Amino acid sequence: MDHVSDSPSIQLAPHGKLLLTGEYFVLDGVPALAVPTRRGQSFEAVHLSDSSDHDVYWKAYDVEGWEWFNHAYDKEEWARAQVQSEDPRARILQILYAAETLNPGCTRQLRGVEVSTHLQFDRKWGLGSSSTLIAAVAKWLGVNPYALLEQTFGGSGYDLACAFAEGPILYERNGTSPKVTPVSWEPDWLQQTCFVYLNQKQNSREGIRAYRSATVSEHAKTEIRRITTALLTGSLHLRAAARLLLEHEEIVGNTLGLIPVQQKLFPGFPGAIKSLGAWGGDFVWALSEDEPEKIRKYFNERGYEVVIGYDSMVV
Template identity: 60%
Template sequence: MPEVLFDFTAHGKLLLTAEYFVLDGVPALAVPTRLGQRLRVVRSPEPGLRWRAFDHRGDCWFTAHLPEQDWARTQVPGEEPRARISQLLHAAESLRPGATTALSGLAVDTFLEFDRAWGLGSSSTLVAAVARWLAVDPYALLELTFGGSGYDLACAVAEGPILYQRTDSQPLVTPLDWHPAWLKHTYFVYRGQKQNSRDGIRAYRQAQVLPAQREAIAAATLALLSPTLHLRSGAQILAQHEALVATALGMEPVQAALFPDFPGQTKSLGAWGGDFIWALSEAPAEKIHAYFNGRGFPTVIAYEQMVG
């Protein structure tokens, strides 16, 4: 067996509130998921760096061999996996000179535990793991590569729910003891239309967002954390949150567009239009599953199964 030099698993993520607004310093409620991505580094008899990526089924979907120090010479543009890996290594080297000088003769394997299409953080878990491996600041590494608010990096190493706030320097990450009983009546439903987060961010930046809207989103997030909150009040808060985001972006809330007869409240998560929605309802679990399954959404996951 080859010598294992590094082995780390980063959690996936779900942003429950303040999507888009988190970019402007609005406090956001986020949770790490049970499933994440593992990065393992072993010695290899070959020169250069060998990289393989495995999906949640255990199938190798990507493999590459990077020549010795090839990544340190120039920033490689592109969206394909090889270019992204080169970008990560190049950025790590720029953040800590010498960070990648000893990578020749190593082999990296990544193991994704969730479906790549789900949008739970295949990129952010990779950034978090690479940053831990090469001992660089994960938020600086994210800024130089994929970009974004950074809440997903906080989730990658969190042990439970967090309140995340972006600042001009290091973000404020507050661990929360937030496990209200009503969460057992909530579900995550995959819409099957993965969205590009960068496109969503671009659309948000073009919107005319008012300070009052940011303040209202922050208030909704804090209200959701109240220890005396019950399910119906939580549903009202999420309905208000949806209306605020819809007004800011000029988009229709998912409940009005797809689920007007749902016996509860639904909320979009992440970039609107894809990935998961969050559904709250007092109806029995079997009725919730039947409702969404009957409308062409087969992936319905209880909160405690996803977050746990």
């Protein structure tokens, strides 16, 4: 059994995440290349008093420092928190309840504890507001983070692997015991890439449902695996990398019956653009031989103001 520490006080700062290859297919155990982001979410739990009328005071702040959530919980609440809901108050209850079922007694000391979370990125960006929370709570209460994810938000779990990673990882899903392999991956052409926010957040659970309802061929899985392996080749140049990512886009598009983002929104882009995570929102990855300022201008002129260079985004 896992054990919670003697003191309920803790400070953590899990990273956000981006899935560079293998989106959707990672659910079926296909290896995926993922990276932790510099922007994440800080998590602090402080033991205030055992004589408190409530067990946990929970406060959540956005990137601007605005307190968007505040609630005082007691154990009677999370003992009844078995119904899933998108409401933040119910979601936190569900997480605490799930943690207790996974490690009975782990919430025993949570009386008079104040929890504060501070996002380091816009909540709409999709860099992992949920995964950073699950990763932090799992470490705080001594439970398996992948098991906690299964009982709450669901998903492949690659984002949890990114939460405390120190660089790029190769992630293979395997229930609550995935294979996570740190990779040394710093090709020069990464400096010619950037991440662009598409001005809308995509619900990853909807994307997962679409993938699950599609016919996924073994050939497609093999090709996605090949592309990820090829992308990690040290001698690869930008043009070759761009071709691989466009192949990846074509495979995912054909599998889901969707139009790749470059064809749909940026047909004249001088390079390659790849969707990241759930298609249709959040960030895309752009590769080009043109100067970074020219690429930034290209997207800004089309109404996409958030353009972040690789090194500014990735740990």
